Amino acid sequence: MTITVTSLAERFGAEISGVDLTNLSTETFDAVRGAFEAHGVIVFRGQPMDDDQQVLFSERFGPLEKTVSVNPAVGTPFARQSNIDIATGEAMNPDDKRIFYQKGNMLWHADSTFKEVPSLCSVLTAREVPATGGDTQFASTRAVYEALDPSIQARLDGCVVEHDFTWSRAQSGFEFNKAQRAENPPARHPLVQTNPVTGRKSLMIGAHAKCIIGWDEEESRAMLDDLLNRAIAPNEIYVHKWQTGDAIVWDNRATLHRATPFDVTKHRRLMQRTTVSNPAAIDEYAGYPEISQAG
Ligand SMILES: [Fe+2]
Numbered sequence: 060m061t062i063t064v065t066s067l068a069e070r071f072g073a074e075i076s077g078v079d080l081t082n083l084s085t086e087t088f089d090a091v092r093g094a095f096e097a098h099g100v101i102v103f104r105g106q107p108m109d110d111d112q113q114v115l116f117s118e119r120f121g122p123l124e125k126t127v128s129v130n131p132a133v134g135t136p137f138a139r140q141s142n143i144d145i146a147t148g149e150a151m152n153p154d155d156k157r158i159f160y161q162k163g164n165m166l167w168h169a170d171s172t173f174k175e176v177p178s179l180c181s182v183l184t185a186r187e188v189p190a191t192g193g194d195t196q197f198a199s200t201r202a203v204y205e206a207l208d209p210s211i212q213a214r215l216d217g218c219v220v221e222h223d224f225t226w227s228r229a230q231s232g233f234e235f236n237k238a239q240r241a242e243n244p245p246a247r248h249p250l251v252q253t254n255p256v257t258g259r260k261s262l263m264i265g266a267h268a269k270c271i272i273g274w275d276e277e278e279s280r281a282m283l284d285d286l287l288n289r290a291i292a293p294n295e296i297y298v299h300k301w302q303t304g305d306a307i308v309w310d311n312r313a314t315l316h317r318a319t320p321f322d323v324t325k326h327r328r329l330m331q332r333t334t335v336s337n338p339a340a341i342d343e344y345a346g347y348p349e350i351s352q353a354g
Pocket residue numbers: 164168169170316
């Protein structure tokens with residue numbers, strides 16, 4: 060097999076063919092990893108895999124996160140994105156709070172930016188897909204950074220951003236209880252992220268980004284909203300229409316994504332996500348006193 064990498068959008072994203080994700084040699088994985096670092100979103104078609112195979116593939120990128128308690132797959136490495144009840148296998152009622160909770164996934168975000176140890180990437184596999192809707196849209200925060208005026212880049216370099224899961228879910232009308240709030244305290248990260256392999260810079264923004272530390276509240280909100288709006292401009296995004304057996308790996312340091320709606324009363328959708336942690340990022344944080352002060 061010959062590995063082929065084809066660009067999907069002008070400034071990020073690639074489809075990779077000629078690989079079997081359940082049986083990757085070291086050499087082929089290195090090529091996949093290289094494409095991931097270069098393109099931010101890598102798409103594979105026709106790669107059906109079970110949970111064990113997904114875990115093995117995902118672990119090639121790094122250690123996996125455990126899923127937090129608000130997801131039905133709590134305690135496993137999977138974050139389940141589905142309208143199918145994990146216990147019964149039947150479609151859930153549309154007013155089920157688990158469906159309501161997933162509406163947060165329809166806001167532009169990167170996964171786990173609200174955690175103290177951020178995520179390197181997520182792996183999402185399509186197990187059951189609706190006939191229409193339920194797409195995933197992607198945007199590049201690297202393209203945004205690289206297109207900014209140098210004076211704005213200089214203003215953002217060195218800034219620290221606070222991400223808060225309780226706050227972002229409240230924006231979509233989902234109030235965490237006391238235990239959920241305690242489990243998800245805010246986390247601080249460098250606003251400008253530097254890819255250690257390519258040296259290219261990106262922005263850690265999206266729905267969980269509450270404020271830039273030390274900035275006036277209004278100014279901070281305006282800047283975060285402006286950066287997000289640049290990233291998600293319609294001609295800048297890639298829209299993935301899922302087929303069963305698709306797998307996508309996205310870089311949570313350099314891209315944003317969101318789900319689009321589908322008719323939960325008519326269709327079944329089951330996507331399994333594994334999330335790769337990035338403990339090495341913490342080393343970079345030593346140069347940011349505002350982060351260590353957050354405790
Ligand atoms: Fe997500």
